[in-house]
Amino acid sequence: MTDELTPTTQPSQVSPSAPLNRPIVIAANRLPVMRDDNTESGWTASPGGLVRALLPMLRSSGGTWVGWTGEPDDNAEPFSVDGVDLHPVPISAEEVLLYYEGVSNDGLWPLYHDALRESTYDSLQWNAYRNVNERFASTLADIAPANAIVWIHDYHLQLVPAILRRLRPDLTIGFFLHIPFPPYELFSRLPWRNEIIEGLLGCDLVGFQRPMGAANFAACAQQLLEVEEHNGVIKLPTHHASVGVFPISIDFAEVEEMAAGRATRKLTSQIRARLGDPEVILLGVDRLDYTKGIGLRLRAFDALLESGEIDPERCVMVQVATPTREAVEHYQDERREIEQLVGEINGRFSRIGLPVIHYLYQTLSYDELIALYRAGDVMLVTPFRDGMNLVAKEYAAAHIDGDGVLVLSEFAGAADELTDAVLVNPHDDRALQRAIVTAVEMHRHERRQRMSGLRQQVQRMDVQGWADRFLANLVAPNSRS
Numbered sequence: 001m002t003d004e005l006t007p008t009t010q011p012s013q014v015s016p017s018a019p020l021n022r023p024i025v026i027a028a029n030r031l032p033v034m035r036d037d038n039t040e041s042g043w044t045a046s047p048g049g050l051v052r053a054l055l056p057m058l059r060s061s062g063g064t065w066v067g068w069t070g071e072p073d074d075n076a077e078p079f080s081v082d083g084v085d086l087h088p089v090p091i092s093a094e095e096v097l098l099y100y101e102g103v104s105n106d107g108l109w110p111l112y113h114d115a116l117r118e119s120t121y122d123s124l125q126w127n128a129y130r131n132v133n134e135r136f137a138s139t140l141a142d143i144a145p146a147n148a149i150v151w152i153h154d155y156h157l158q159l160v161p162a163i164l165r166r167l168r169p170d171l172t173i174g175f176f177l178h179i180p181f182p183p184y185e186l187f188s189r190l191p192w193r194n195e196i197i198e199g200l201l202g203c204d205l206v207g208f209q210r211p212m213g214a215a216n217f218a219a220c221a222q223q224l225l226e227v228e229e230h231n232g233v234i235k236l237p238t239h240h241a242s243v244g245v246f247p248i249s250i251d252f253a254e255v256e257e258m259a260a261g262r263a264t265r266k267l268t269s270q271i272r273a274r275l276g277d278p279e280v281i282l283l284g285v286d287r288l289d290y291t292k293g294i295g296l297r298l299r300a301f302d303a304l305l306e307s308g309e310i311d312p313e314r315c316v317m318v319q320v321a322t323p324t325r326e327a328v329e330h331y332q333d334e335r336r337e338i339e340q341l342v343g344e345i346n347g348r349f350s351r352i353g354l355p356v357i358h359y360l361y362q363t364l365s366y367d368e369l370i371a372l373y374r375a376g377d378v379m380l381v382t383p384f385r386d387g388m389n390l391v392a393k394e395y396a397a398a399h400i401d402g403d404g405v406l407v408l409s410e411f412a413g414a415a416d417e418l419t420d421a422v423l424v425n426p427h428d429d430r431a432l433q434r435a436i437v438t439a440v441e442m443h444r445h446e447r448r449q450r451m452s453g454l455r456q457q458v459q460r461m462d463v464q465g466w467a468d469r470f471l472a473n474l475v476a477p478n479s480r481s
């Protein structure tokens with residue numbers, strides 16, 4: 001990377017100021033709601049900081065969220081939840097296979113995460129991806145009020161910005177990529193590489209989690225389309241596209257408040273008791289995804305039990321692996337491998353009534369998750385590659401007792417900010433084992449000092465600040481003139 005890219009190598013600095021006073025329209029593959037028979041509308045807001053940060057903004061700006069309901073061939077009419085207008089985009093069962101499971105999750109996902117699995121490039125799938133992107137763009141063009149701000153999210157919708165700009169040049173268009181953007185050497189494998197870059201350059205502002213993602217994108221644009229990037233701005237005949245860094249975060253206050261509740265405290269004690277009151281609880285919480293490094297972590301734990309560096313009478317591990325993308329073959333393989341490993345390790349090191357690994361292939365309630373974070377003495381976040389990793393930030397926010405150690409992969413976006421974690425290269429098996437032992441044996445004084453640093457950082461840079469900074473940069477004059 002050259003120094004010319006410096007403006008994109010630090011989180012963007014324009015600070016939020018006055019409210020935007022312009023309608024905002026959000027587009028993401030999924031609507032921020034799930035079906036709930038106990039509510040009048042039949043829907044309830046999905047859990048998660050992103051939804052909580054964006055919904056109030058939409059409510060006050062009179063904006064809309066455009067996305068898929070998650071059910072194939074669902075022709076749901078526009079509806080409202082908690083005062084926010086939602087506009088469904090229908091996706092057929094065939095498109096789910098081709099656009100969602102195919103291009104998005106079997107093609108782009110592995111490639112953008114350093115090609116950890118073989119990616120599929122199929123022109124039939126790509127046609128479906130393009131069609132769905134065109135449908136999103138024309139829906140946005142139909143419903144966005146004049147001069148609105150449109151904020152598009154993630155790798156499923158990378159063609160939308162350019163199509164939308166052609167249809168509605170009056171709009172201000174931003175895009176945020178939640179996952180890493182790969183280096184040119186990997187990205188250039190894609191048969192549709194130019195189309196994706198052209199799609200994203202339809203934006204006024206393209207945002208990334210880490211400086212490297214922004215720099216990779218700018219380099220790909222320069223190499224593939226021969227555009228000039230200067231000070232984080234790419235000048236195009238129709239407009240200027242800015243490139244910036246906006247590390248996403250969580251709702252710190254909400255997690256902290258939940259962690260402090262009496263019910264959580266009770267549940268945390270129950271969890272510890274049910275685990276046999278061990279001295280140290282090691283915890284992993286991930287979607288069961290091959291990027292998250294669950295297998296590496298289990299193998300490191302296995303090696304430490306084998307060598308005697310970790311005593312199964314003192315330490316237990318809890319691994320929550322949330323079901324995800326179960327129709328994609330790579331995910332079925334990953335699940336089989338992890339479950340075999342858990343079985344082997346438990347077979348050798350458990351005692352009757354006291355498994356050494358407690359494995360849950362389940363989605364827990366958020367309350368249970370927060371209680372589990374509180375119970376965890378050592379949190380293991382060891383992805384091979386991750387855009388940010390919100391679990392790392394949630395763990396710090398939940399540790400209101402000021403104790404607990406985070407072991408964090410250098411390859412997670414969170415590693416840029418959470419420098420008080422025990423940072424590790426998870427590809428180095430011995431280094432990962434050493435990091436786990438360091439965390440387990442760490443002196444209380446050091447644990448508290450590091451946890452205080454982690455909590456301050458997450459509190460200072462929460463999800464509301466992230467959304468405000470992105471929007472402030474999107475409407476800032478220097479991003480478009």
Ligand code: GDG
Nearest residue numbers: 178248286322362363364365366369386387388389390391
């Ligand atoms: C993508 C990027 C980036 C997990 N298990 C349960 C549960 N969760 C929640 C966690 C957390 C979220 O899911 C996972 O977020 P991550 O950031 O760790 O990972 P991805 O899903 O891969 O997200 C990632 C993120 O987008 C945001 O930009 O950080 O890098 O890959 O919030 O709490 N929630 C509940 N039960 C579970 O069992 N309720």
